[in-house]
Amino acid sequence: xxxxxxxxxxxxxxxxxxxxxxxxxxxxxxxxxxxxxxxxxxxxxxxxxxxxxxxxxxxxxxxxxxxxxxxxxxxxxxxxxxxxxxxxxxxxxxxxxxxxxxxxxxxxxxxxxxxxxx
Amino acid sequence: xxxxxxxxxxxxxxxxxxxxxxxxxxxxxxxxxxxxxxxxxxxxxxxxxxxxxxxxxxxxxxxxxxxxxxxxxxxxxxxxxxxxxxxxxxxxxxxxxxxxxxxxxxxxxxxxxxxxx
Numbered sequence: 306x307x308x309x310x311x312x313x314x315x316x317x318x319x320x321x322x323x324x325x326x327x328x329x330x331x332x333x334x335x336x337x338x339x340x341x342x343x344x345x346x347x348x349x350x351x352x353x354x355x356x357x358x359x360x361x362x363x364x365x366x367x368x369x370x371x372x373x374x375x376x377x378x379x380x381x382x383x384x385x386x387x388x389x390x391x392x393x394x395x396x397x398x399x400x401x402x403x404x405x406x407x408x409x410x411x412x413x414x415x416x417x418x419x420x421x422x423x
Numbered sequence: 424x425x426x427x428x429x430x431x432x433x434x435x436x437x438x439x440x441x442x443x444x445x446x447x448x449x450x451x452x453x454x455x456x457x458x459x460x461x462x463x464x465x466x467x468x469x470x471x472x473x474x475x476x477x478x479x480x481x482x483x484x485x486x487x488x489x490x491x492x493x494x495x496x497x498x499x500x501x502x503x504x505x506x507x508x509x510x511x512x513x514x515x516x517x518x519x520x521x522x523x524x525x526x527x528x529x530x531x532x533x534x535x536x537x538x539x540x
Contacts, residue, residue, distance in 0.1 A: 309466065340530075347425065348467070348512065348530035361527055395466055411457075412528060414466030 308332050311396050311415040318386055319423055326381045326418045328396030336360075337379035338397040338412060339371060348395065354379055355401065386422045393417045426450045427515050429531035436538050442500040444534050446513030449494065453515040457528070458487060458498050461510040470511075471498070503538045510535050 309330045318324055330337065338361070339351040353361035354373040368384040383390060395417045399410040427448045436442045446456075454475035459467035473480040473487045473496070480487050486499045500507055513531040 346532045348514075348528075350527050350529075353527070397466070411469045411472075414459075414468070416464060416466050 307415075309396055309398055309413050309415040311394075311418050313418060314416065315419050315421075317421045317423065320386055320388060322386050323382070323384045324386060324420070325383070326394055326396075326420075328379050328381070328415060330377055330396075330398040330413070332398055332400070332413060334398040334400040334413070335376050336399045336401055336410070337373065337376075338399075339379065339381050340395040340397060340414075342393040342395060342417070344392070352379075352381075383420075386420075388422050391420055391422045393419050424449075425532075426453075427513055427529050427531040429511075429513055429534045431534050432532075433535040433537070436503045436536065438505055438538055438540050439502045442498075442503045442507065442536055442538065444498040444500075444511050444513075444536065446496050446498075446531055447494060448496075448515050448529075450515070450517065450529070451494070452517040453529070455516045456487070456489060456496050457514045457516075458485075459512040459514060459530075461512060461533070467512055500536075503536075505538050505540050508536055508538050 312327050336355045338353045340348045341351055342348045351363055351365050352371040357373045370382045373379045396415040397412040399412045429446050457472040458470040460470045461467040471482050471485045471487050473489050478489050484500055489496045510533040512533045514528040516528050
């Protein structure tokens with residue numbers, strides 16, 4: 306039973322389109338993240354939500370909009386897709402608990418969504 | 424500006440020998456470091472971590488060493504096994520930093536480890 310699942314696994318689309326990537330975790334965690342792995346292979350954080358509240362928002366174009374309907378889901382919507390958006394997007398989750406700062410919590414990752422913008 | 428760097432894109436090791444993966448960082452605010460392992464078509468999985476108050480942490484075949492003065496950490500795998508072949512990512516976080524860095528992991532670009540039978 307997959308702990309952090311992303312759909313779709315692959316996404317091929319044309320420039321200018323709008324697309325969404327969904328993420329769900331069944332670990333009972335209260336914090337979820339979106340990362341982008343670019344062509345240079347660096348994994349860079351984009352957003353993080355804790356209990357449905359945005360806590361990390363890196364310098365990301367406002368064409369990217371995360372939505373967290375509940376603690377178990379964090380979806381990523383991308384408007385007006387551009388060639389430079391082509392990358393692998395990873396969702397992750399972790400659990401913040403008392404006495405264990407969020408920054409030290411282990412993050413569990415999904416398998417990634419490979420987005421190709423043509 | 425990459426605050427975490429893994430300068431070796433790849434490493435090839437014979438089965439049974441030691442694998443040493445290196446990572447350098449520039450941000451002196453980082454106080455917690457992690458290693459993740461990634462197989463193709465899968466997400467990264469947590470391997471081992473170390474707090475800045477320690478200089479070594481060991482878990483089975485895996486040991487992480489931290490040299491704060493040099494802003495350098497390394498992962499030792501002994502003995503290496505073919506199943507260890509994967510991409511290894513170093514990551515760092517700043518616990519005491521407030522605001523948007525709380526909970527944020529900064530990753531290196533990964534090192535591809537190949538262990539030959």
